[in-house]
Amino acid sequence: MAIRKSTLLENLTAYGFMGPALIVLVLGLVYPLATTVHMAFLDWSMGTPWDTKEFVGLKWFEKLTTDPSVWKSFWVTLKFGFWVVLIEMILGTFLALVLERPIRGAAIFRTAFILPLMISPVVVGLIWRYLFDARAGMLNYYLGKIGIEPILWLADPDIALISLIIADIWQWTPFIFIILLAGLQAIPSDVVEASRIDGATWWQQTIMIKLPMIKSVLIVALLMRIVDVYKVVEVVFIMTEGGPGLETELLALHVYKVAFNSQNLGYASAVSMLLLAIVTLLCLVVLKFSNPLKQKSDF
């Protein structure tokens, strides 16, 4: 069937419908982004009149390259992001595979596993802070009952980041789980049936049929988690405030502190540009590997 070229009216209609969304995008995304970029070249302190701002060129970017706390934050964030995304993807996929079958009680499990996602990050931070409290927290209380010395979950520089990772996995694995569950349930059953008739085991079905068929869903979930991980502020702020020392100082938290403790919005904007660059790079790498937008439908 030949595809005729759309008329001018059809084109205009299309743009007309996209218009409002585009306006929101410009106001909500492009304008703040442009302002941030602009700020990264300025020196302005909150509370002083806007016209006293100074143009400082690349000063903040130069400072960025030599600032040890920015690089410490950078490494801490990469470490955190790697472990969190890896474990959440594996755990989320596993849970989705196990609970997509109509086993008894699956509905209850599904509801229970989604609950952590519904809780506000500040509350998640508080819950885990109290659980991890070395002196009065539940974890050490029960560990004490089986004879284990209190662990300094949030106070030991080697353990604090692990505690943060645990809290994040608890909160966000459900996210991967729901997305993948939806993806798995959209797979046409005849393909899986056919493979079962051909003698494939559950493991073979999963690895060779199901997972490849939800590849674009997996990629989307991965991308969303990568972007989200670099925005984590509330949980770490409540749990450790970046401590002990700088062991849990995630980059987004560092930006917050530079902006509001040091009142240096220019430098904070420059560091956020660094954050943006990292996230964009990671997303591009993932998309190079497999781009859900460019592929034909998996089925």
Added chain:
Amino acid sequence: MLTVRNLVTGAALACAITLTTGTALADPYEKYRGTEIVVSWPSLAHFKIAEELIPEFTAETGISVETDPLQYGKLRDKQLLEMGKAVGDYDVVSWVVFWKTEYVQKGLLTPLSQMFANPALVDPNYDIGDITPAYLENGGMVGGPQGYLDGPSAGLYGIPFSAQTTMLAYRKDLLEKHSISVPETYDELLAASKLLNEKEGIGGLTGRAQSGHQANDFFLTHYGPTGGSLIDDNYRPIINNPKAVKTVEMLAEFVKVGPVGMTSYGYGEMVNSFVQGDAAFYLDASKIRKTVEDESKSRIKGKVGYALHPTIDGNCGSGTGGFAMGIPANSKNQEAAFLFIQWMTNKATDMKLAEMGGDPIRTSTMNNADLQAKYEDYPVLVKQLECARADWRPLIPEYPEIDAQIIGIAVSEAITGTKTAQQAMDEANAKTEALLTEKGYYAWQ
């Protein structure tokens, strides 16, 4: 005609005139009745108590008050935004003492001298000399030596409200049990902490060593009595001076025998560890008695004694901090705001606040015999304030950054063993010098 009726009418008229003019002359609030002011202050216990007195203030003055309480860490951002506008919404702002220099340097506050120069506004019984000098200097004076101390070039910008110093609280039952006398020096405190940790299995001294602002306050609390400073007269940082390094090393010793997890304690966890019985000593903000006696939180009511902040080499030096209240320069109701501040900090109100469990700022309140009988820490407080250091923290405009981003992190790294004390403080010194250079502190050197 001089009839009785005329005489009575005349007398009544004369009385009426005298009474009306008489009352009008005696009402300092007349011009401001019906004004509405907005107050920005923290949502802490003392301020909640003060809020209960606001209806009384409104009844007396006709000025209605709307408060905007926020968590105290968030106040500064909100206040800076409001005070930076052409016309602001806040008429009274309450600041943490270490923001005062920044606020004044940016021209955001009205000098109180402007108000005190207006006889129509000043309460003749106010007696500003009765307000503890250390608190007044710490919370309200800006522009003197080093920018934050009292001196010929200093001006008054705020009146202290919920100010505090540091004091020792100890478990008298445990000290009696092991025949330990109340520590007067740091050496005695460390020895007692080690002993009680060993014999009772609880922490000795508790503290708030969480990385950032908490760790810095923890450090400064125990650095105060050394008499040392962090910046010299030329604003050069001396953070890595021997006394400071020694203090950090001493903190690590206290942490070893402290309650579990002390290195991640914020203020709340520190207080809880003491009042729930997991530490024998508390040496921090002087308002601890309130929580000790709150049975819903404390297990040690009646078992606590209060003493002076221990000395080092015979030197005393307790901390000063808390909050002060002043008037934003862009407020539309400056005089009404001043009347509010004056009323909240006058003798009668200070006494009422203290009776209701708030923090007093006046020597007369703290010396009041009834209150001293009711609150066993008051006699200690009065004596302690003689030794409170107004220069306990260098309250230069860059202090918030140095506090939370530099020293606070260095101290945490040193006591958790990531770096040695000397190394951490050396780095902190270098960072501070770089910061102050960037901000133009050495333009004249």
